[in-house]
Amino acid sequence: MHGLINRALQRFAEDTHGVSVWSEVAEAAEPGLTGFEAMLVYDDAVTGRVLATLAERTGTPPEMILEDLGTYLVCHPNTEALRRLMRFGGESFTEFLYSLDDLAGRVRLAVPDLVLPPLELTEHARGSFSLTAGPGIAGFGHVVVGLLRAMADDYGALALVELVFDGPQGARIGISVAEAAFAEGRGFALALAEGAA
């Protein structure tokens, strides 16, 4: 599993449950492990063990952890760079949904060895979508659900996001957008604010 994904899990654990919980989890999952490096690649089994150990240690089901991870990636100040990259997808939540088809390609442009499952958006009726994720990363669907819910909030859209299924062959997510501009979303300027990382 790519280091960026592992590191996302690590930062989520550190920022949500504290550095000491993370250290315990890392050591229990993989003796000697203190942290992941974003630019290295790790054995998939290590990621699975870290997730299982974190679930056990925090008493949270792994699916819930993954969903919270998706939300964390958009909402937490420590991952603001990622939220900005997502917001480049479009000026409204609906436009953002359309841009998900290109997400895997965009990610590969920036980090060539980070291969995400391809996403495909289908519009069934106005405001009613389903998003299909290809296979490749176990639990990816749960992360995307958490991320989409947080992005809807970020845009100020009123949307219902539900996981239809997530399995070895991929995942499907149902999205209905009741109102694209329901509330004031968080701001986004193309230019990075002075002094921001």
Add this chain to the structure above:
Amino acid sequence: MSGAVTLSSAALSALMPMHLLVGPTGHVLAAGPTLARLRPEAPLAGCRLLELFAFRRPVAPSSLADLLAQAGRRLSLQFRDAPRTAFQGIVVPLPDGQGALLNLSFGIGAVSAVAEHRLTASDFAPTDLTVEMLYLVEAKSAAMEESRRLNLKLEGARSAAEEQALTDALTGLRNRRAMEEALARLTRHRARFGLIHLDLDRFKAVNDTLGHAAGDAVLGAVADALRAEVRDCDVAARVGGDEFLVIFPDTADTRWLSGIANRIIARIEEPVPFGEELCRISASAGITVSTAYARPDPERMLHDADAALYASKRAGRGRATVWRAAGTPDPESSAA
């Protein structure tokens, strides 16, 4: 003109939000909405094109005709007044000498232009890759930052490992390997240097009667004595159980080195408290300098310093002896 198309100004603005329509007199007739946003206070329409913009390529066109001579080629221009945003662009003539149509873009300066003018995605045509470029710039910066962090961490780990590999764990002095490297470097560069070989006297007695912990305390005290007497540029190493070697770059003055050796020995002779006991040891030293050899060789010099050291031992310990080229150690070895 066959194949000519007529576009509404709204269509033109949607396709090219940074266009300029210029009349036959060289005055701007209309500007695209994004370009207009750059000068909210002063409308561009009505101004003379060549007074608004300075052209870097073609160099200083004096008329619209000059500019149109470059039709279809890449133009490079910037606003004459501040902020002097730079553009690249292209100009084409309008039919029947009615003027010119220019289309501009920020080019590589997009990142700062977007920040300066607070532009949003809707200021760019969907076919314009500027927003994708901004996305890539941010994504690459984030990835680069991670790489930089990793590099710093690895560099820190590397220098710590290197430091560890050259350090004697017990005393914190350099180890034999570090000493050999320093010696090899100095002889390779034909540098002038001196070395003192030091062997503790009565150390074994401390170890045997008070135990290894006492021995370790004594070795620590010896290390402190060495550190107190040598300069930062000198290399003080523990090269055996109770053997030490100090290398003094740029110093071949045997009298000065003897003085240092005697001061070190005097410090080592100060009793070291260990629990209820006081550990008393001394040291013998052998000295040699690079200038005593036509072609200094590390092995030879270590051997000679060792010979001088044993002369000190034979002469009654607790003293320093300078090795002499004749092969007979200096008879005037000095007691500390």
